[in-house]
Amino acid sequence: MEKYDNPEVAEEVYDSLHAWLGDMWNESFKTDSLPEKVEPEEDWLTEKRNSCIRDYRMWAGLDDDELITEDKIDEWALNRVSCNSNYDYNDLKEVLLSNK
Numbered sequence: 611m612e613k614y615d616n617p618e619v620a621e622e623v624y625d626s627l628h629a630w631l632g633d634m635w636n637e638s639f640k641t642d643s644l645p646e647k648v649e650p651e652e653d654w655l656t657e658k659r660n661s662c663i664r665d666y667r668m669w670a671g672l673d674d675d676e677l678i679t680e681d682k683i684d685e686w687a688l689n690r691v692s693c694n695s696n697y698d699y700n701d702l703k704e705v706l707l708s709n710k
Contacts, residue, residue, distance in 0.1 A: 658697070659705050665691045666706055678706045 667674065669687035683703065692699045 658695070662691050662695050662697055662702055663706060663709055665695065666702075678709060680707060683707075 666687055669690050670684035672678065683706070688699065688703060688706070691697070692702050
C-alpha cells in the first residue's frame with residue numbers, strides 16, 4: 611500500500627497514461643488506417659430517402675408508379691415511416707411530394 615502513496619509512482623503512471631493517450635490520439639489521424647472507399651454523405655442521404663419512399667409506398671398500399679400527391683397522403687403511413695426511420699415528418703412529406 612505504501613507504493614500507492616508515493617508521488618513518484620503517481621507521476622510515472624500519469625506519464626505512462628499521457629503517452630499512451632497521445633499515441634492513440636496521433637494514430638487516429640493517420641490516413642492509412644481509413645477504409646479505402648468512403649461514401650459521400652449525398653449517397654447515404656439519397657439511399658435513406660429512397661428507403662423511406664419505398665416504405666411509405668408499402669404502408670400506404672401504393673404501387674411503384676403511382677404518383678403521390680397532397681390529397682393522397684396517408685397520414686398513418688407517413689407517421690409510421692417517419693418514426694421508424696427517424697426522419698422528420700415535414701421533411702419526409704416534402705420528399706414524398708417532390709418524388710416524381
